[in-house]
Amino acid sequence: MKQRDLFLIGNTTDELGGVTAWTHQMARLFTAQGHRVHVLGVHEAELKMPLPDDLGYPVTPLYPHHPRSPRRLGGLRGLNLAERRREAVRIADKKRAVAKLSGILADARPGSVVIATQVWPMEWLREVDTSRLRVVGMSHESFAYSRACHRYHWIKRHYPHVDRWLALTQEDADIWIHEGLDNVGHMPNALAHLPAVPSPRTEKVVASIGRLADQKGVDMLLDTWAKVAPWRPDWELRIHGAGADEPQLRAQCTELGLNASVRWMGRTSDVPGVLAGSSVFVQSSRGEGFPLALMEAMASAVPCAAFDCAPGVREIVRDGEDGLLAPVGDIDALADRLLRLTGNPRLRDDMGERARVNVQRFSQEHVLDLWEELFELLER
Structure with a gap:
């Protein structure tokens, strides 16, 4: 089995929730397989998941907090000075984040893979040179749930450009293929733990x-x-x-x-x-x-x-x-x-x-x- 550099990048590195749990579960498993793993996130979370001090792999957020959203300015006419300054700060912060991500990925060995565990990080990843890497996109929600919110449009905008994008089930993969994406596969989540002793089911x-x-x-x-x-x-x-x-x-x-x-x-x-x-x-x-x-x-x-x-x-x-x-x-x-x-x-x-x-x-x-x-x- 070839050992690779694997980069898992999501919305956060430490948010309390299922995607974070999955990310660190897979990071542990990939590390145990001999891969060199780096977990990245767009920002640090406010509601944090408890994590060990020594995870066995590096963890890097691109921002210390949720980044500012872009302003829909529609030209300079009527734009006040405070709005101009806020947008200038946002752009400068994003340039620093992209440079940070680019620096991390620049050291990747041949055969390395970037796994975008959620679609939002693609906004930064697409500004980085990934020509030497393979990029995998993922969604950890159903097609129906994505379709009902803004992430549907993000997936349609960003994931046609990745080498492979993965739904969680074949049923959802088939729907996305029908939506016109031709690089879709599926990957189930892994069972995290099988207790040695099952629940006795005696408590009400x-x-x-x-x-x-x-x-x-x-x-x-x-x-x-x-x-x-x-x-x-x-x-x-x-x-x-x-x-x-x-x-x-x-x-x-x-x-x-x-x-x-x-x-x-x-x-x-x-x-x-x-x-x-x-x-x-x-x-x-x-x-x-x-x-x-x-x-x-x-x-x-x-x-x-x-x-x-x-x-x-x-x-x-x-x-x-x-x-x-x-x-x-x-x-x-x-x-x-x-x-x-x-x-x-x-x-x-x-x-x-x-x-x-x-x-x-x-x-x-x-x-x-x-x-x-x-x-x-x-x-x-």
Whole structure:
């Protein structure tokens, strides 16, 4: 196996969230394979993920904070001096960031690969000379979620120029090909951890893990739990995560009369421990990519109830076999799935054990083999 320089560049290097977790997971795996890895981000995050002091590879943000957005000035007429100065500062900051990125990539050995883990960093990467490198673009969300926001246009603008761009599933790759992109493939996320001992599923606990942000649909989860809690007074919903929406969500919880059965656990760095103390996992997201938390729950033999919000979700969960899916946004349907799992120990055990076996098709070894095949293909 050829050893390469691999550069993983995303929005941030340390933001609390799934893409950051994936980035450092893959950086560790690539490093263990003998590759020389460098993790980069556009900026440092405000809501940070706990990371070890010695990661074993360098980590570099291009900015110490979120960079200014470009001003749509439309010419100089009517432009005030303060706006001119702000735009001049932004342009100077960007030139320094591009120079910093260029300097890092200039030392890359032949056969090196840059992996843009998200599309925003392409704004800087396309100003750098990458002629000696191979560039891979990625999206960690579904086509539908990208299509509903500005990232769809960013992908259409930037990713036709990369050597390969990767969706998370073949289903989404096919849609992007239909959109006119001819360099599309797919790459699943890797299962981060297979606990030696699965959850005993003895605690009457339903776990949710994720940022407290609109995408994760915790507001819909609370509405769902309001339908479940009266029928399961001895069960508890534990919400693990942090985010800007926490005050509103806590207020909603109080308004729904759920304070006795919902616990706000904050962020966690011990996902296996959380899952070992849970019997059911719930995911209420409006949009996802290929969710790591869902795979980790299944690896712990914790059966899942989730909104079928993306191809990646139904790629991971085989509905009715190793978990239960509900139509996106259908709170009554998600409540029904939770009532079935919390009310039937045999169903929980059967689905949990099948989930632990089935999810191993996304093992780290298998996904690393897929990456090595891609690297070799890019050199031909």
